[in-house]
Amino acid sequence: MPFDVYLNVAVAGVLTGLVYGLMALGLSVIFGVVRVVNFAHGEMMSMAMYIAVVLFSSFHLDPLVMLVPIAAVMFVFGYALQSGLINPFITRPEHSQFLLVVALAIIIVNALLIIFGPDAQTVQTSYAYDSFAWGALIVDATKLYAGAAAIVVAAALFAFFRFSLIGKAIRACADNYTGALVVGLNVNRLYALTFGIGAACVGAAGTMMTLITDVTPALGPGYTLLAFVIVITGGLGSMPGALLGGVLIGLTEAMAGLLFTPSAKSMFSFAILVLVLLLRPQGLLGRRVA
Amino acid sequence: MNNTYMLTNRRHLLAGAAATAATVAAPAILRAQGGPLKVGVILPRSGYEAGIGQDCQRGVDIAPGVLKALGMPELTIINGDTESNVDTAREHAEKLINDGAQLLIGAFDSGQTTAVAQVAEQKGIPLVINVASAPEITEQGYKFVVRNFPTVQMLLSDELDSQKEVFEIAGAAPKTAVFMHVNDLFGTGMSKGLHGMMPKYNLPYTIVDEISYDPAARDLSVEVTKAKATNAEIMLVVGRLNDAMLLTREMIKQRWTPQAILSMGPGWYENQYTKTLAKMSDGPISLVPWYDPNKKLSQMLEAALAKAYPDFNLNTNHVYTFEALLVAADAYKRAGSADPKALAEALHATNITENATIGPGIKFDAKGQNTGVKCGAIQNRGGKQVTIAPKQAANAKLEWPMKPYQDRA
Numbered sequence: 001m002p003f004d005v006y007l008n009v010a011v012a013g014v015l016t017g018l019v020y021g022l023m024a025l026g027l028s029v030i031f032g033v034v035r036v037v038n039f040a041h042g043e044m045m046s047m048a049m050y051i052a053v054v055l056f057s058s059f060h061l062d063p064l065v066m067l068v069p070i071a072a073v074m075f076v077f078g079y080a081l082q083s084g085l086i087n088p089f090i091t092r093p094e095h096s097q098f099l100l101v102v103a104l105a106i107i108i109v110n111a112l113l114i115i116f117g118p119d120a121q122t123v124q125t126s127y128a129y130d131s132f133a134w135g136a137l138i139v140d141a142t143k144l145y146a147g148a149a150a151i152v153v154a155a156a157l158f159a160f161f162r163f164s165l166i167g168k169a170i171r172a173c174a175d176n177y178t179g180a181l182v183v184g185l186n187v188n189r190l191y192a193l194t195f196g197i198g199a200a201c202v203g204a205a206g207t208m209m210t211l212i213t214d215v216t217p218a219l220g221p222g223y224t225l226l227a228f229v230i231v232i233t234g235g236l237g238s239m240p241g242a243l244l245g246g247v248l249i250g251l252t253e254a255m256a257g258l259l260f261t262p263s264a265k266s267m268f269s270f271a272i273l274v275l276v277l278l279l280r281p282q283g284l285l286g287r288r289v290a
Numbered sequence: 291m292n293n294t295y296m297l298t299n300r301r302h303l304l305a306g307a308a309a310t311a312a313t314v315a316a317p318a319i320l321r322a323q324g325g326p327l328k329v330g331v332i333l334p335r336s337g338y339e340a341g342i343g344q345d346c347q348r349g350v351d352i353a354p355g356v357l358k359a360l361g362m363p364e365l366t367i368i369n370g371d372t373e374s375n376v377d378t379a380r381e382h383a384e385k386l387i388n389d390g391a392q393l394l395i396g397a398f399d400s401g402q403t404t405a406v407a408q409v410a411e412q413k414g415i416p417l418v419i420n421v422a423s424a425p426e427i428t429e430q431g432y433k434f435v436v437r438n439f440p441t442v443q444m445l446l447s448d449e450l451d452s453q454k455e456v457f458e459i460a461g462a463a464p465k466t467a468v469f470m471h472v473n474d475l476f477g478t479g480m481s482k483g484l485h486g487m488m489p490k491y492n493l494p495y496t497i498v499d500e501i502s503y504d505p506a507a508r509d510l511s512v513e514v515t516k517a518k519a520t521n522a523e524i525m526l527v528v529g530r531l532n533d534a535m536l537l538t539r540e541m542i543k544q545r546w547t548p549q550a551i552l553s554m555g556p557g558w559y560e561n562q563y564t565k566t567l568a569k570m571s572d573g574p575i576s577l578v579p580w581y582d583p584n585k586k587l588s589q590m591l592e593a594a595l596a597k598a599y600p601d602f603n604l605n606t607n608h609v610y611t612f613e614a615l616l617v618a619a620d621a622y623k624r625a626g627s628a629d630p631k632a633l634a635e636a637l638h639a640t641n642i643t644e645n646a647t648i649g650p651g652i653k654f655d656a657k658g659q660n661t662g663v664k665c666g667a668i669q670n671r672g673g674k675q676v677t678i679a680p681k682q683a684a685n686a687k688l689e690w691p692m693k694p695y696q697d698r699a
Binding site for chain 1: 336337338340341344473501502503504506507508509510511512513515516519531532535536539542543544545562566570695
């Protein structure tokens with residue numbers, strides 16, 4: 001096959017991987033600080049996708065424009081969820097937390113099914129079919145915009161955690177819970193804030209994902225699984241790891257589909273996961289726990 | 291007490307008993323003579339096939355008025371949901387029968403229909419299959435199951451015949467084809483059948499690449515890149531709605547329009563496809579079981595659907611589900627009874643010539659299969675489907691080659 005075929009597929013894989021990475025970033029942030037594994041992550045992304053679809057179909061509001069408002073809505077949802085429902089379970093056994101969030105995931109999927117029905121819903125922007133051509137390289141416009149937005153949001157998140165006072169306080173909670181309490185940080189509020197930030201990430205990712213794919217209520221569980229594969233590959237609790245994992249998985253799926261068979265794409269993603277677990281269990285950029 | 295008094299009492303007692311017996315038996319007598327037949331319609335109304343199941347339901351919804359106009363007896367419909375799952379299909383079929391269903395119709399999916407057929411045969415309740423192509427369903431020697439839909443072999447054979455007819459109409463002989471299909475039971479079955487039957491049909495093209503993909507895929511960009519790289523003149527595809535939409539969008543973005551897209555399955559003619567993609571949906575040819583637009587019953591169904599669901603075009607799901615109800619009503623009328631054995635015999639004796647689907651009519655062989663049902667070639671045009679072949683069912687001319695996506699404003 002000509003070289004440009006490989007190049008086109010690789011570029012598409014990287015751009016899609018960036019959006020996957022943003023989605024997984026939210027999961028990594030939540031686990032890294034709150035130590036709750038959010039098994040409703042993909043379902044929350046579906047919620048954000050449906051919000052984008054409704055805003056577009058009712059008011060013709062472009063998802064690129066609605067990225068920040070939808071992320072804000074999901075932030076409020078995540079904040080309320082953590083402080084109202086999840087917080088009491090933080091000190092309970094892990095299986096209780098697991099059952100709680102899995103139940104939440106099931107409720108979300110079925111609520112979306114009742115409200116929106118089973119048919120796929122889509123956002124048909126004016127640039128939905130556009131692509132950019134540079135010589136033999138053809139790049140899907142929607143994937144380019146989504147990938148670029150993912151980079152901007154991830155950069156904003158990194159800057160928040162590195163330079164802002166609240167971001168530093170959140171990192172302190174993650175590093176040393178007892179120490180954070182001792183210095184007088186309101187840990188419960190910071191946990192709720194973190195969960196909200198994680199939900200905002202997944203909201204941004206979901207908004208961008210509507211440019212790339214249609215949404216159905218059944219989409220959530222698949223994305224939850226994908227988020228876990230990415231986060232474990234990149235390193236649980238590592239934000240750069242989540243982005244790197246997303247790009248790696250996106251690229252792997254794309255190239256595996258081209259070089260082998262498209263129907264075995266997922267097989268290669270899981271193969272990477274198994275290799276990472278065997279050779280570097282803390283993930284590519286995760287810290288080894290003593 | 292004298293004997294006359296005792297005789298009178300005995301007469302009263304006997305008269306009262308007779309009246310009571312008549313009252314108790316009356317509903318059964320009425321049912322046997324003309325009360326509505328209770329029909330359990332079992333479809334995938336939830337789960338991943340919910341959209342299709344709900345589309346089939348539209349065929350049920352428009353049936354009462356049309357059946358009445360045809361002079362058919364009334365049917366009482368009881369709905370069942372397979373939840374797109376084989377085990378649930380079995381359970382809910384049993385539930386429908388326990389709830390009083392005297393005949394079943396369903397179930398779209400071959401796996402689920404197989405399970406429902408087993409239940410129907412065990413319980414001795416007739417099943418009229420609306421849509422399901424697995425050949426083994428009517429190879430079991432079932433006495434209570436009939437199917438008014440082609441098997442996989444019939445589908446393939448008709449589809450290959452339709453391809454030849456389309457090439458003849460187009461005056462084209464494409465040399466290369468890329469074959470894309472879902473990698474589930476439906477897609478792999480069609481692939482196997484196609485490779486087995488193609489040598490007998492002397493088609494002009496060679497399949498230069500075969501690309502299978504996950505039916506639940508969210509992104510088919512790699513698949514389309516591979517297909518485009520083959521430089522094939524035409525694209526053959528076996529898939530469903532979700533992948534039809536994904537493939538089309540990717541073909542537009544990657545600036546690739548083959549001379550023709552020949553679909554041997556659902557998806558490319560469905561309402562959501564034409565509604566979502568608008569003018570980008572024009573052009574693909576579907577080789578599928580379809581209705582004959584020139585038949586009177588088809589026109590009645592089109593009018594009924596336009597009234598009930600103005601945003602929907604009449605399609606395979608609606609028509610075949612309606613015809614299953616027509617078969618049920620016709621059998622009930624001839625049997626004059628809701629007795630399962632009588633109904634089953636009447637079903638096997640069905641001979642409906644004034645139907646809607648392409649073919650000579652509805653008649654079942656000894657195995658319960660309608661061997662006369664035929665596929666047609668339809669093409670998307672202006673948000674609707676026009677019939678290109680067979681000749682007797684055609685209502686429009688073929689557009690070949692497809693207009694390039696980049697040239698559609």
